[in-house]
Amino acid sequence: MLRNTETRWGSVAQAFHWLIAALIVVQGAIGLTMVELGTTPTKVRVFALHKSIGLTVLALVLLRLAWRLTQRAPREMPMPAWQRAAARLSHFLLYVLILALPFSGWLFNSAANFPLEWFGLFHVPGLTRGLDPVLKAFALRAHVVLFWVLVAVVAIHVAAALWHHYRQRDDVLRRMLPSPRKRNLFRRQGVLP
Amino acid sequence: MKPRIVLALLLLLPAGAFARTWKVDPAHSSLAFTGTYQGERFEGRFKRFDAKIDYDPGDLAHSKFDVTVDIASVDTANTERDQALPGKDFFDTARFPQAHFVTTRFRKAANGEVLADGTLSLRGVGKPVTLVVGFAAQGNGATLDVGATLKRLDFGIGGGDWADTSMIGNEVTVRGHLLLQP
Numbered sequence: 567m568l569r570n571t572e573t574r575w576g577s578v579a580q581a582f583h584w585l586i587a588a589l590i591v592v593q594g595a596i597g598l599t600m601v602e603l604g605t606t607p608t609k610v611r612v613f614a615l616h617k618s619i620g621l622t623v624l625a626l627v628l629l630r631l632a633w634r635l636t637q638r639a640p641r642e643m644p645m646p647a648w649q650r651a652a653a654r655l656s657h658f659l660l661y662v663l664i665l666a667l668p669f670s671g672w673l674f675n676s677a678a679n680f681p682l683e684w685f686g687l688f689h690v691p692g693l694t695r696g697l698d699p700v701l702k703a704f705a706l707r708a709h710v711v712l713f714w715v716l717v718a719v720v721a722i723h724v725a726a727a728l729w730h731h732y733r734q735r736d737d738v739l740r741r742m743l744p745s746p747r748k749r750n751l752f753r754r755q756g757v758l759p
Numbered sequence: 760m761k762p763r764i765v766l767a768l769l770l771l772l773p774a775g776a777f778a779r780t781w782k783v784d785p786a787h788s789s790l791a792f793t794g795t796y797q798g799e800r801f802e803g804r805f806k807r808f809d810a811k812i813d814y815d816p817g818d819l820a821h822s823k824f825d826v827t828v829d830i831a832s833v834d835t836a837n838t839e840r841d842q843a844l845p846g847k848d849f850f851d852t853a854r855f856p857q858a859h860f861v862t863t864r865f866r867k868a869a870n871g872e873v874l875a876d877g878t879l880s881l882r883g884v885g886k887p888v889t890l891v892v893g894f895a896a897q898g899n900g901a902t903l904d905v906g907a908t909l910k911r912l913d914f915g916i917g918g919g920d921w922a923d924t925s926m927i928g929n930e931v932t933v934r935g936h937l938l939l940q941p
Contacts, residue, residue, distance in 0.1 A: 605843055605848075606920055607920050607921060607923060607926055610797065610926060611926075614797060678837065678838065679836050679837040680837065681797040681798070681799040681801075682799075683797055683798050683799065686797075686798060689798075696836055697836045697837065697838070699838070702838075
């Protein structure tokens with residue numbers, strides 16, 4: 567099913583979730599590595615890659631939100647009110663963070679007056695009128711702080727998903743995974759182990 | 760001859776041997792360039808330069824430009840780039856703090872444009888460079904616009920790992936705009 571059902575996230579929502587999750591892990595790894603590099607063309611290329619993936623994440627998150635708003639989410643699992651509130655809050659925070667993080671990077675890049683080319687294919691305009699040292703310093707700080715906040719919220723998100731799956735033995739994680747039939751199909755095709 | 764007379768003759772000599780000597784108004788003059796980086800154009804300028812201009816459009820034979828540029832004054836509106844450019848991979852200003860351009864002769868192209876042939880010494884490399892010269896009298900003064908296209912690799916700017924011209928374009932256009940005063 568492409569669309570969400572009462573009990574499961576549809577394949578579009580799942581694709582967005584896992585693709586964006588994977589790209590964010592890659593972005594974190596590149597981001598933490600690239601700042602340690604010396605001033606070489608390799609550094610320039612790695613930064614360019616980080617920017618291109620970041621813009622991709624931003625676009626995917628916007629598409630994901632648009633898709634999310636066109637339909638209902640699956641029914642919420644029965645759980646205590648505080649857990650429901652915590653889940654809603656963390657999901658809301660995750661959306662905000664995965665929007666704000668690439669945006670702050672784009673803002674930093676603009677205020678620093680660096681080039682911006684999406685995978686070398688087309689120019690992406692800056693958000694400022696060239697160099698702006700004050701905004702640049704603010705955007706860089708925001709980018710770093712937002713990243714570590716994201717790491718913390720993702721850690722809670724992952725821990726909660728695993729807790730639901732292994733302790734509560736409910737469907738919270740399973741309904742964000744392909745159905746058993748599809749999982750078998752993926753295994754035969756070698757996509758899943 | 761008395762020393763005083765020698766001195767007086769020496770002072771007279773430049774006036775006789777050169778075309779009109781101008782003063783350059785630094786506040787209204789600029790030395791700018793355009794390069795490409797990661798497929799995008801960027802603008803830069805040298806904030807400090809000293810131009811000695813003897814020029815008379817009617818007396819090209821005695822005209823002369825002699826320009827010294829303080830390379831460390833480079834400004835491309837990007838802090839990281841401006842820190843990298845004076846380094847030894849690029850301008851290497853520790854060893855070559857100045858660039859120097861001096862004309863060898865002026866000539867007129869077939870289309871009537873004035874061309875100034877000269878030698879540019881940059882980063883320890885001397886190369887012939889030809890400027891296109893535009894001169895416009897304004898009251899007592901004048902504006903002088905010159906332009907040329909250089910190849911950065913001719914001067915070893917960004918050699919080694921930075922020689923990749925798909926990342927940093929080889930061609931750099933340079934534009935000088937001078938406000939001349941009598």
